[in-house]
Amino acid sequence: MKIRYFLGITFLLFQVLLIIYARFVPERFFCWAPYDQHTQMEVEVVINNKKLTKKEIQERYHYRSIGWEKRSINNVFDIIKQYESTYGLNDNAKVVVKYSINGQKQQIWTLK
Amino acid sequence: MDFKVITSSPFFPLGFVNTSMRPNVLLMCKLVFLLLVFHGFYAIINDPYIPFISYLDKFNDFPNVYKNTLRTLFFTSGIFMLFNFKVRYMSFVLGLTIAFVLLASKPNFANHYFICACILILASLIDKKQTPWLLFMQISILYFGAAINKMLQVDWWNGQFMHNWLANARETHVYIYMSDLLPEMWLAKLLSWVAMLVEISIAVLVLFKKKHRLVTWMILLFHTFLYTLTAFRFGHFYEDILIILLIFINHIPGIIRVSFNKLKEPFVTKLFSFLNFNDTFSFENRVLKNNKWLEVEIKNTTVSNWDALRLFLLYNTNFYIFLFLLDLLIRYLFNGFLMNFIHISLIWITILFFLPLLLKKRKGQLI
Numbered sequence: 236m237k238i239r240y241f242l243g244i245t246f247l248l249f250q251v252l253l254i255i256y257a258r259f260v261p262e263r264f265f266c267w268a269p270y271d272q273h274t275q276m277e278v279e280v281v282i283n284n285k286k287l288t289k290k291e292i293q294e295r296y297h298y299r300s301i302g303w304e305k306r307s308i309n310n311v312f313d314i315i316k317q318y319e320s321t322y323g324l325n326d327n328a329k330v331v332v333k334y335s336i337n338g339q340k341q342q343i344w345t346l347k
Numbered sequence: 348m349d350f351k352v353i354t355s356s357p358f359f360p361l362g363f364v365n366t367s368m369r370p371n372v373l374l375m376c377k378l379v380f381l382l383l384v385f386h387g388f389y390a391i392i393n394d395p396y397i398p399f400i401s402y403l404d405k406f407n408d409f410p411n412v413y414k415n416t417l418r419t420l421f422f423t424s425g426i427f428m429l430f431n432f433k434v435r436y437m438s439f440v441l442g443l444t445i446a447f448v449l450l451a452s453k454p455n456f457a458n459h460y461f462i463c464a465c466i467l468i469l470a471s472l473i474d475k476k477q478t479p480w481l482l483f484m485q486i487s488i489l490y491f492g493a494a495i496n497k498m499l500q501v502d503w504w505n506g507q508f509m510h511n512w513l514a515n516a517r518e519t520h521v522y523i524y525m526s527d528l529l530p531e532m533w534l535a536k537l538l539s540w541v542a543m544l545v546e547i548s549i550a551v552l553v554l555f556k557k558k559h560r561l562v563t564w565m566i567l568l569f570h571t572f573l574y575t576l577t578a579f580r581f582g583h584f585y586e587d588i589l590i591i592l593l594i595f596i597n598h599i600p601g602i603i604r605v606s607f608n609k610l611k612e613p614f615v616t617k618l619f620s621f622l623n624f625n626d627t628f629s630f631e632n633r634v635l636k637n638n639k640w641l642e643v644e645i646k647n648t649t650v651s652n653w654d655a656l657r658l659f660l661l662y663n664t665n666f667y668i669f670l671f672l673l674d675l676l677i678r679y680l681f682n683g684f685l686m687n688f689i690h691i692s693l694i695w696i697t698i699l700f701f702l703p704l705l706l707k708k709r710k711g712q713l714i
Contacts, residue, residue, distance in 0.1 A: 240472065263496070271500055271508070273512045
């Protein structure tokens with residue numbers, strides 16, 4: 236019983252560490268942070284001078300290409316960066332994300 | 348066919364007593380599994396795609412192995428748990444499976460899946476005789492994380508998030524109308540500050556057993572108010588958190604005696620006796636005095652009529668299964684405004700029915 240309790244406490248402490256870790260990184264996964272930002276976003280992807288459609292972008296990242304992002308917009312950047320540095324490494328995609336956090340002024344993020 | 352042979356079997360799905368888990372915790376685990384099934388979790392179990400752990404990409408060299416393994420584990424562990432076979436092992440496997448589904452795909456990550464994984468894993472570590480403190484602490488961490496993330500955002504203090512979410516994203520008419528009646532951003536700020544205060548309060552109060560009744564109602568009212576205002580369940584997070592509230596039901600050792608007034612309800616006893624799958628209750632038909640139609644006796648404390656009905660439902664696992672299935676039925680029969688209207692109406696009627704349990708003085712450990 237003590238071992239089980241120890242495992243449970245360890246699991247919970249790990250979550251606490253993830254919450255603390257989230258303070259030092261821009262992404263907000265596994266830290267119980269839904270709906271602390273609400274971002275209107277639009278993703279544009281150009282490969283070999285061809286602009287991908289919304290459906291193609293959705294199929295590429297398995298994520299919506301336009302609409303409201305209910306978590307940190309950095310989660311979206313992270314997904315795009317990881318895809319383009321792994322599966323899409325040879326595509327040399329040019330990715331631009333236009334976004335507005337909580338109704339603030341629009342900003343533009345470009346994949347480097 | 349003698350149904351009693353089936354319903355008294357240790358593998359009967361609606362039986363919750365004769366397992367290695369507390370009945371309310373097992374009920375929670377089963378409902379979580381069914382919730383995931385009915386919300387199509389099966390469809391998101393796939394091979395790794397933009398995983399959190401880059402090593403998982405190696406499984407893509409062997410197509411469908413990861414997907415089929417996790418799908419098999421998901422259904423096998425879930426079904427075994429439904430049928431009360433090695434429930435704690437199955438709960439652990441199910442929780443771990445969900446965790447590995449999330450770890451395999453950043454695009455699929457969602458908090459309403461993550462909480463399911465966490466409570467299933469933690470539930471498996473809790474002995475039948477233990478108070479589920481691990482789950483109480485999980486709730487504390489959940490609301491602590493949520494509160495901290497909000498408190499460190501300026502847009503939560505100045506109401507900007509709330510106004511953008513309710514007015515622009517959700518186009519919540521009630522909010523827009525009331526906001527126009529009040530000074531600028533006043534309502535947005537009020538809702539923001541109340542949300543942060545409620546979340547941090549829950550995170551702290553849940554760590555004190557004497558405050559659990561208050562915490563249960565805070566969680567229930569907070570999330571139901573959010574659902575009422577926005578007609579939005581945050582994926583199925585609203586259902587997740589309501590199901591998790593089952594952990595706050597105090598375990599009652601011994602039999603609960605339920606007496607129906609023989610003169611008024613002559614046939615009800617037979618029906619409820621048939622549905623008494625867990626032998627939690629003993630039903631009898633007798634003449635009750637003073638115009639009582641129902642009497643419930645728990646640990647030498649006797650309550651009658653509407654209070655008795657509230658306690659009877661509170662400790663009846665069939666009641667929660669009924670609510671779960673009713674919720675699903677409404678979802679499948681109706682859409683849009685009508686679905687939300689019926690859902691919200693029924694939820695508030697149920698809340699108002701049970702509200703006296705919050706307002707009445709505690710009767711020992713009953714409520």
